Amino acid sequence: xxxxxxxxxxxxxxxxxxxxxxxxxxxxxxxxxxxxxxxxxxxxxxxxxxxxxxxxxxxxxxxxxxxxxxxxxxxxxxxxxxxxxxxxxxxxxxxxxxxxxxxxxxxxxxxxxxxxxxxxxxxxxxxxxxxxxxxxxxxxxxxxxxxxxxxxxxxxxxxxxxxxxxxxxxxxxxxxxxxxxxxxxxxxxxxxxxxxxxxxxxxxxxxxxxxxxxxxxxxxxxxxxxxxxxxxxxxxxxxxxxxxxxxxxxxxxxxxxxxxxxxxxxxxxxxxxxxxxxxxxxxxxxxxxxxxxxxxxxxxxxxxxxxxxxxxxxxxxxxxxxxxxxxxxxxxxxxxxxxxxxxxxxxxxxxxxxxxxxxxxxxxxxxxxxxxxxxxxxxxxxxxxxxxxxxxxxxx
Amino acid sequence: xxxxxxxxxxxxxxxxxxxxxxxxxxxxxxxxxxxxxxxxxxxxxxxxxxxxxxxxxxxxxxxxxxxxxxxxxxxxxxxxxxxxxxxxxxxxxxxxxxxxxxxxxxxxxxxxxxxxxxxxxxxxxxxxxxxxxxxxxxxxxxxxxxxxxxxxxxxxxxxxxxxxxxxxxxxxxxxxxxxxxxxxxxxxxxxxxxxxxxxxxxxxxxxxxxxxxxxxxxxxxxxxxxxxxxxxxxxxxxxxxxxxxxxxxxxxxxxxxxxxxxxxxxxxxxxxxxxxxxxxxxxxxxxxxxxxxxxxxxxxxxxxxxxxxxxxxxxxxxxxxxxxxxxxxxxxxxxxxxxxxxxxxxxxxxxxx
Numbered sequence: 001x002x003x004x005x006x007x008x009x010x011x012x013x014x015x016x017x018x019x020x021x022x023x024x025x026x027x028x029x030x031x032x033x034x035x036x037x038x039x040x041x042x043x044x045x046x047x048x049x050x051x052x053x054x055x056x057x058x059x060x061x062x063x064x065x066x067x068x069x070x071x072x073x074x075x076x077x078x079x080x081x082x083x084x085x086x087x088x089x090x091x092x093x094x095x096x097x098x099x100x101x102x103x104x105x106x107x108x109x110x111x112x113x114x115x116x117x118x119x120x121x122x123x124x125x126x127x128x129x130x131x132x133x134x135x136x137x138x139x140x141x142x143x144x145x146x147x148x149x150x151x152x153x154x155x156x157x158x159x160x161x162x163x164x165x166x167x168x169x170x171x172x173x174x175x176x177x178x179x180x181x182x183x184x185x186x187x188x189x190x191x192x193x194x195x196x197x198x199x200x201x202x203x204x205x206x207x208x209x210x211x212x213x214x215x216x217x218x219x220x221x222x223x224x225x226x227x228x229x230x231x232x233x234x235x236x237x238x239x240x241x242x243x244x245x246x247x248x249x250x251x252x253x254x255x256x257x258x259x260x261x262x263x264x265x266x267x268x269x270x271x272x273x274x275x276x277x278x279x280x281x282x283x284x285x286x287x288x289x290x291x292x293x294x295x296x297x298x299x300x301x302x303x304x305x306x307x308x309x310x311x312x313x314x315x316x317x318x319x320x321x322x323x324x325x326x327x328x329x330x331x332x333x334x335x336x337x338x339x340x341x342x343x344x345x346x347x348x349x350x351x352x353x354x355x356x357x358x359x360x361x362x363x364x365x366x367x368x369x370x371x372x373x374x375x376x377x378x379x380x381x382x383x384x385x386x387x388x389x390x391x392x393x394x395x396x
Numbered sequence: 397x398x399x400x401x402x403x404x405x406x407x408x409x410x411x412x413x414x415x416x417x418x419x420x421x422x423x424x425x426x427x428x429x430x431x432x433x434x435x436x437x438x439x440x441x442x443x444x445x446x447x448x449x450x451x452x453x454x455x456x457x458x459x460x461x462x463x464x465x466x467x468x469x470x471x472x473x474x475x476x477x478x479x480x481x482x483x484x485x486x487x488x489x490x491x492x493x494x495x496x497x498x499x500x501x502x503x504x505x506x507x508x509x510x511x512x513x514x515x516x517x518x519x520x521x522x523x524x525x526x527x528x529x530x531x532x533x534x535x536x537x538x539x540x541x542x543x544x545x546x547x548x549x550x551x552x553x554x555x556x557x558x559x560x561x562x563x564x565x566x567x568x569x570x571x572x573x574x575x576x577x578x579x580x581x582x583x584x585x586x587x588x589x590x591x592x593x594x595x596x597x598x599x600x601x602x603x604x605x606x607x608x609x610x611x612x613x614x615x616x617x618x619x620x621x622x623x624x625x626x627x628x629x630x631x632x633x634x635x636x637x638x639x640x641x642x643x644x645x646x647x648x649x650x651x652x653x654x655x656x657x658x659x660x661x662x663x664x665x666x667x668x669x670x671x672x673x674x675x676x677x678x679x680x681x682x683x684x685x686x687x688x689x690x691x692x693x694x695x696x697x698x699x700x701x702x703x704x705x706x707x708x709x710x711x712x713x714x715x716x717x718x719x720x721x722x723x724x725x726x727x728x729x730x731x732x733x734x735x736x737x738x739x740x741x742x743x744x745x746x747x748x749x
Contacts, residue, residue: 008679012534015541017505020451020523020533027455034455037523044522044531045678048644052526054637062400070524086524090403095476096410099463106456115456119476122517122568129453129524141398147405163478166420167411168435168443175420177407188401208659212478215664216572216657223659254702256661279661279702285424304566306631307606309734312572312664347604347631 002028002035008045009038027115033130034114036078043074058085058133060140063192066150067136087113087128087139090151090159090191091120093181094167104146112139123201124161124212125151149188155347156194157337158201160184165206165224170285171278172206173224173294174322180204182326183333190337197344197353200337201302207290208278214302214313219350220333221299221313222322228291229271230280236287237267251280295321298329300336301351311351316363318373335366360385412473414443414487430550431506432492444486446495449505449515449540449547452480453523453533461502469495479515479557481508507548511555513692514547516540518560519567521579526637527630528562529579529647530676536560538680539577542689553699553708556692557656564629569657574705575688576652576667581628583646584609584621585639593617596636604635627733649674649684653691653717654706665706668714670721672728687723694721712747719749 002025012021024041027034040051056069068086075082089105105126109115114130121127126148131139140150151159160183163169165176183202184191190200203214206224214221241247247262259273260280269280271291281288298320299313322329336350339362344353354362363370411419418437425435433445466474466484469491475483482504486492499506508514516539519525521532539558546552559570560577570576592598598612601619609625610632619632619639630641651674655667670691674683691705698720699708709717718725731739 011679012537015537016544017537017540017547018449018451018503019537020453021537023451023453023455023458026457041523045534048647048676048678049642050522050525050528052524054526054633060398070526084524091476092405092410093407095478096407097474097476098410099466099472099474101405101410102459102463106459110456117454117456117459118452118480118520119450119454119459119482120452120480122519124478137398144398144400144402147402149400149402149404161478164475166422167407167415168422168445170422170424170435172420172422181404181407185403188403192401210658210664213569213572213657215659216655217569250702254661277659277661282660283702304561304569304571306565306629310566310571310666312666346600 002038004035004039004042006038006042009042024116030110031113031115032080033084033132034116036072036080037084037114037116037130040072040074040078040081043077052084058136060137060150063150064194065153065156065192066140068153070130081130083132084114084130085133085136087131087136087143088121088151088153088159089126089128089143089148090184091124091126091161093162093184094164094177095120095124096167101147105143105148108139108142108146108148111142123151123158125159150192152191152194152199154194155196155198156192156200157187157190157196158199159191160202160204161212162204163206163211165204169206171209171224171281171290173226173290174204174206174222174296176204176206176222176224178324179222179322179326179329182324183330186330187333196337196341198347198349200340200350202333208276209282215299216302216312217304218302218313219300220336221302222329223297223299224290225276225295225297225319226291227293227295227319230269230274230288230291232267232269233287234266237284238265240284240287245283251283254279295319298332301349301354303349303351307347307349308352308355311349311355313351314354314359315374316368318371332366332368339365358385410473412443412471412485412487414441415485417441418443427510427550430512430548431509432496433509442487442489444489444492446484446486446492446499446506447477447508448482448484448499449508450476450480450482451533451537452515452518465495465498465502469498477508477515479508479517481515505544505547507550510550511552512547512550513543513552513556513558516558516560516577517568517570517573519562521562525562527565527633527641529581529642530562530649531678532560532562532568534678535577535649535681535684538682539685539688542685543692546692552692552696554702554704556695556705558688570652571666572655572657572664573667574653574656575691576655577684577688578650578652579647580650580673581630581641581643581647582673583641583643584623584626584628585630585633585641587619587621587636587639589616589618591638592619592636595638601632601636601639604632606631644676648676649681651684651687651691654709656704656706661702662704662707662710667706669729670717670723672726691721715747715749
């Protein structure tokens with residue numbers, strides 16, 4: 001056990017939820033780095049302030065991404081975390097693991113780092129918390145030997161992520177896992193060598209439930225969807241009703257487009273009014289499923305608040321078929337990134353650039369046609385811009 | 397020289413055989429009890445998933461323990477979820493009950509499915525970040541201890557997604573959560589005029605400010621801040637480390653409610669401000685825990701079945717949300733940033749509370 005007195009952190013070892021403090025102290029038994037981390041965190045709890053200094057550029061040969069520099073502001077007290085850098089490791093798509101793979105990862109990290117991890121970081125990577133500057137390259141060498149590679153950081157394409165999709169979910173309208181893996185492999189260079197104005201995130205959810213928060217959290221959001229009628233198994237609908245589901249109240253009345261009717265025996269769906277919100281399918285997975293023609297809606301511009309406020313992604317392609325090798329999607333990603341790279345200011349996300357220059361300019365630049373699905377309603381202000389070719393030349 | 401650009405391990409090599417055989421051919425799923433999912437394929441084969449909570453910040457010893465469990469019951473196959481839960485993937489129904497018994501014995505909470513509170517997505521906080529306004533793991537642990545029963549049961553009107561970000565950068569996308577816990581700074585950065593000239597590029601620092609609050613002082617090779625323009629985002633500190641923003645007496649936590657990411661019934665939406673400030677009170681943040689628990693309990697007793705927190709509030713009205721929760725409404729709840737007037741009411745259609 002750590003010899004440090006940690007009266008504040010000790011209180012977080014109590015309680016029913018698993019304690020991160022126990023894990024930190026477990027790692028501290030083997031690693032002096034983890035031991036000093038425990039000590040520094042106790043000091044933060046006492047001082048109510050973080051004790052990490054800003055970045056500093058560290059990395060591995062040939063990459064500009066994947067390692068985040070971190071230094072203690074109290075190396076006098078905690079010399080073993082003087083340098084305590086993060087390695088971001090690209091997770092296997094869908095966060096699927098075999099135990100032998102995970103153990104190889106643990107072996108590498110026990111050899112080179114603090115033995116502490118995040119499974120996983122918010123973007124999806126395995127986060128290896130804390131190693132020294134000297135160990136970064138050798139840790140990377142051992143990681144690649146074990147079959148792993150680094151993820152994105154800084155002004156790069158960040159590690160793409162995807163929901164479990166066809167791996168387990170009956171609602172998958174697209175192969176979210178394969179799309180994510182294929183995009184990840186295609187754009188390795190953009191992940192590892194930051195050359196954009198700022199970060200760029202791509203997330204793929206295989207249905208509108210959006211389990212990886214693609215619309216909220218990614219610059220380019222790929223959401224599985226469908227065209228055509230929702231197939232209804234009436235006997236299974238009846239079985240849900242018999243089992244106590246109030247079809248009228250819980251399904252039909254909560255349908256946002258009121259496109260369903262239930263007469264106590266038969267469920268009728270007016271599919272032309274359906275906006276594919278998933279509510280009825282979520283409630284009755286045995287009876288209903290997404291329609292037959294599957295594809296994706298592509299939305300862009302989502303981000304958290306920094307700098308100019310949070311944005312949710314906007315529809316730019318209502319329906320795109322997505323079959324391997326996903327050429328249409330990858331071409332669109334390249335066109336979008338090229339335009340952003342050309343026009344974006346430093347630390348300006350794609351959504352902010354579109355706000356500054358206009359969706360009209362963006363659509364023309366990347367060659368996407370304007371369609372009503374892009375807006376909730378047409379503009380209400382009269383400040384309409386026309387293209388030069390829209391205006392009649394002066395008649396003499 | 398190491399290989400480069402090999403990418404992550406191919407997920408196809410990580411899939412349990414039952415998934416490989418039924419990939420993309422799942423028929424339906426059931427939740428027989430909290431934390432247990434049964435997915436049935438077109439072929440009739442079944443996949444059993446047992447979902448367990450995790451503190452996310454875990455040691456390699458802990459990962460090895462998870463591997464040991466997965467070897468014993470799951471032929472070595474597992475996955476993690478987008479909310480940091482561990483999912484044990486089984487093809488043998490006979491092994492589900494013994495796995496649950498072992499997880500209970502080892503202290504793993506099993507749940508987070510259906511109408512439950514799943515794990516809290518969160519960030520690094522004081523453990524490993526340079527701009528935090530609060531810790532992340534600590535408030536999450538304190539809160540999950542208190543709302544544990546909602547993780548291991550499915551008794552809420554709908555699921556409640558909670559997220560915590562330790563500053564406005566929001567590495568955990570808290571901005572679209574049912575309940576968001578957000579660390580905030582409330583005082584302006586303090587340029588250290590002895591260090592700024594050596595470690596910062598003045599033009600970049602000036603340009604980093606979204607509100608134009610920073611001016612260059614070329615004579616002294618430093619910057620000055622117009623206090624009334626600063627909105628405490630900390631972006632300048634990321635560009636210029638010699639102007640720290642952390643302030644132990646004034647940093648703290650704000651609470652936001654009613655956001656969601658899914659398209660189910662209603663469009664994805666942002667969380668809205670409920671409580672502008674609560675103090676940092678480590679190690680267990682009692683004010684934050686009480687405030688979040690109060691919101692959950694008022695929601696649980698007033699929302700209709702299937703209503704998310706935001707859908708419930710939209711139905712009853714924000715005026716009633718403040719009345720029911722007893723949370724004071726202040727001038728801080730009225731937007732005064734970009735496009736603020738979008739949230740002002742222009743009709744007489746409101747409730748008295």
